[in-house]
Amino acid sequence: MKRIKKIIILLFVSLLHYSCTNANAVVNKSKSSAFDKIDKRDKKLFTKQERIESYNNSRNKLTNVKAALKTNSSYSGYGTKKVEKKLTNKKGANTKKISRPKLSNAEFSAYSTN
């Protein structure tokens, strides 16, 4: 009996977490069923981290496909020639300390972050 109770509580907590994680902008229910399968598949992503990872994996697929196309652009059926990788100087992310912007009164904004 105790075991059943535990299962019920566990199921309830999972359902509660899943149902209550929602976007801040509520969308209209579309009549189209074009994405029903995607919705069903992605409903299995319970946590925010899982949803982010799934999204990033999908974005990476595109990056990988583009990279593969670029790498193999000089492919020839008469023998492949390895394309030399071009070295690019990636500028490091700007890590300047963020401080409150100085506003003149003319640029006064109610949303000022001070």
Add this chain to the structure above:
Amino acid sequence: MKSIHLILSLVIAFIISCSDSTSKNKGSLDSSSTSKLDGFWERKGTIQFVNGKPIDTIIFGIDEIGFRNYKAFGDGSIFWINNSKSQNTPWKGGAGGYGKFKITNDTLIEHMSHGSGGFGAFLHYLNDSLKTSFQEYKFGFNLTEKNYTQLGGNVPNSDDVDITFGEYYEKKPSLRKSKMDGVWKRAYEITYLNGVAIDTTTVPSDAILDVKIINDGYVIVQVDQTRMINDSSKSEYGGGGAFGQIDYDDNGNMTEYFEFFSGQWPGGDNPTRDPKTAHYARVSFYDNDMYLQITKDTLNQNAAGRGVVYKRIQ
């Protein structure tokens, strides 16, 4: 018997907690579908009040050359964006915000939940610290057919409580109406290879929120990704946004003429309706509340590309 009581209690708790969550997500504002503020508004200047009386008006273009600030209201949503860049932030563009709003006779109540640039970072910090999902801003306002003045809020660099400032806005004239008018949120992304869809994913809107408002031929976009990047020193943390004009010809051709940007989105101030910097896209509607947008690639430079699906926000 005890099990039935347990199940009943859990079901009741479930209903209560989720109905509460829905109201929180809507920003606790029961906004009507239309309001007298709906449309695009251009900030023209600042009015100084002393003891509640308007004393002076500073019009942009004379004292503040190049400063641009727009607000847009529609379908219960509020957007704002400016091009005010700061040397002290990692972001190249200005700032912007998105939220829900409600108006009473003399008060405008905004629940700002997301943003780009400095405002996005500021909101994320506050909401994270206070365990809230939005920040409330209340303004007094005077509205006429063509302009409105927004009173209240923080006054920087002033300790004098008798001096206040009002933001003076003028309504942008309607250029055109289109099927795309409304407030939209990016819901899915589709990866294409040589025109064939190879992957579709849901956009996790609790991590990245991409919303845009289209009305009267104008558009404001806001993308908040502070919940996904989680590192405020990265430039991507600032998200992005844009303001400009938009054309849709009802035959699936959309052109966005962005004039300036917020957050980390590249690009400076562009001339109005500049064809060289415009974004050209093919649009297909699934129904009135959902459409697919694919950037046009007339030179076939990208054999692999991405389509984005937007859903209409209530």
